[in-house]
Amino acid sequence: MAVPRLYAVEFAAVAERDLLAIVEFIAVDDSVAALRVLDQIESRCAALKKMPERGRVVPELAAFGIYTYRELVVAPWRVVYRVSGTTVSILAVVDGRRNIEDVLLDRLIR
Numbered sequence: 001m002a003v004p005r006l007y008a009v010e011f012a013a014v015a016e017r018d019l020l021a022i023v024e025f026i027a028v029d030d031s032v033a034a035l036r037v038l039d040q041i042e043s044r045c046a047a048l049k050k051m052p053e054r055g056r057v058v059p060e061l062a063a064f065g066i067y068t069y070r071e072l073v074v075a076p077w078r079v080v081y082r083v084s085g086t087t088v089s090i091l092a093v094v095d096g097r098r099n100i101e102d103v104l105l106d107r108l109i110r
Contacts, residue, residue: 007049007083011090014107015079018093022077041074045081045090048072052083060100 011019019041027034048054055070058080072079073096080092080100094103 004050005086007052007086007088009045009049009088009090011045012092015090015092022093022095041077041079041093044072044074045079045088048081048088052081052088055079055081058100 019038022041023034023038026037053070055072057067058069058071058078061067061069069080069082069091071081076096078092078094078096078100079090080094081088081090083089092103092107094100
């Protein structure tokens with residue numbers, strides 16, 4: 001029986017900042033809820049080490065023919081990532097109620 005391939009899951013610095021901002025925002029009202037959200041997002045990301053293709057292609061990018069970025073939805077957040085070789089790079093954790101195109105454009109021009 002073949003041994004399943006495991007991928008390394010890494011957070012880009014900007015994705016770490018996204019996650020910290022989310023947790024800090026929630027913690028203002030409810031620190032227990034903030035920790036629960038952090039655990040939820042980190043757990044879903046960690047699961048990518050076994051099946052990184054489980055997330056869907058980011059629809060807004062697919063509309064432009066860009067299929068290299070995938071996402072997990074941990075409502076209401078979207079975790080955007082890319083698989084390269086045996087590494088899964090978490091690139092952004094954004095509020096799903098925001099326009100992802102605006103978020104990505106803002107990051108590109110900074």
